[in-house]
Structures are given as structure tokens and as C-alpha cells.
Amino acid sequence: MINENLDPVALHEQYKDAKPFPHLIIDDFLVEASDISATLEEIDLSNWSYDPNVSQFQVNKFWNSDLNHLPENVAMALWELNQQLALDFFSELTGIPNLIADPSYLGGGVHVTMTGGKLDIHADFNIHPETGLHRRVNALLFLNGGWRPEWNGQLELYDKDNLARPAKTVDPILNRLAVFGTTDTSFHGVPEPLSCPPNRKRFSLALYYYTEDRPDEEKSPFHWASWQTKG
Secondary structure, three states: OEOOOOOHHHHHHHHHHOOOOOEEEEEOOEOOHHHHHHHHHOOOOOOOEOOHHHOOOEEEEEEEOOHHHOOHHHHHHHHHOOOHHHHHHHHHHHOOOOOEOOOOOOOOEEEEEEEEEEEEEEEOOOEOOOOOOEEEEEEEEEOOOOOOHHHOOOEEEEEOOEOOOOOEEEOOOOOEEEEEEOOOOOEEEEOOOOOOOOOOOEEEEEEEEEEOOOOHHHOOOOOOOEEOOOO
16 A cells, blocks of 8 residues: 555656656655565565566566466555556656556566666666557665665666766665656666675566557657666
């Protein structure tokens, strides 16, 4: 359940005016985050997905988007974040009306990165390849209790005209949400390899929201992630 003390309408101006592109960082987002984090710390990752086609860009990163093969409390959180209450929350926060959930959680679900892992700078795919809907919003909920900054794993947001240095750096601490608009120039990543102990992992829930159309100035032909070199 989303923290009922959060007012998405009141947060909209902060989101809209943020640089390098519309985004907001929200702490204490999900009521049950601590329980979900504890569950994930004990989970068996042996059957999780890993895409060898992008292994040079996503190192030691795995994911699971099948709610039927996730612990009940983890699956329930993902399910709830795809329901209308969550869609309304993110629509009011971002100012993008009529957001649509993706029941397949394509590219989303639970993400986990191991020691030495990284995610290169990129802008995400723009159109869902199965539904044809436009991808508009990313919501990433970090689930890492006691995470230390020196372990790296920070989410970095980049200005499209300066990929040498991040414009914003976000520590992936427990129950911190990063939500941002998804366009061809919303460059982000976790480019610094994790240096956490081998017994620690970086967990997050990843939700992506869509609309039937998007502003003309944001439109482009379908593409997968656009990977960039830092600098």
C-alpha cells in the first residue's frame, strides 16, 4: 500500500520542475517495504532471467517479472502498483492523465544486481512491442536496508547534453522511490560497478506505465533501449 500521507497533487510541481528531466525522489513510499526487502534477501535467484544480448550493458543484473514465481508479498506489491489507485497516484504526480499498467511487467518486476554489476547509461524503449502503447513513466522502488554509499549502486540521471557527469545521483536506500518521465532523452543508469560484499545484493521493484498516445514532440519510431557511453 502506498503511504497515505503522500499527496501526489502537492508533489506535482516538484516533479514537473525537476532537472535534468521531470522526476521525483520519494522516501517512505510503500508501507510494507521492510517486509518485502527481508523476503528478497532470502530469495533463491537460480531461475531468474538474464539477457545475454545486453550483457555488455547490464552486468550481473537479473530480474523476475512472473508474479506466479515470486513470494506472495512481493507479487502482491507489484500487483497493487499496477491497480487503478496506483495509476491515479502516478497520473496526479506526473500530470500525465490516463496512465495504463502493463500486466506483463515487460522489462520490469523485481530487479537484482550482484557485486560487480552495473547498468550502463541509457534511455528506455519507447513503445511496448506487444500492445503498441507509449511508455511514459518509470517507477523504481529501492529495497536495500543498510545500504552504504561506498558500495555504489546509485541511480544516476543525466542531462542529454552532458553524459560526462550525472546531474542527479540517488542512493538506493530502503523504501526510496525514484519516478521519472520516459522519453528518448531521459538518460539514466547505474554505471559504477557495485562494490558491496558478496552476501549483499541491490534490489528494486520496477514498474512502467503507458498511455495510448504521447505529445508529438516526444514521438519517434519504435526502438529498444538506447545505450550511451559515459562522457
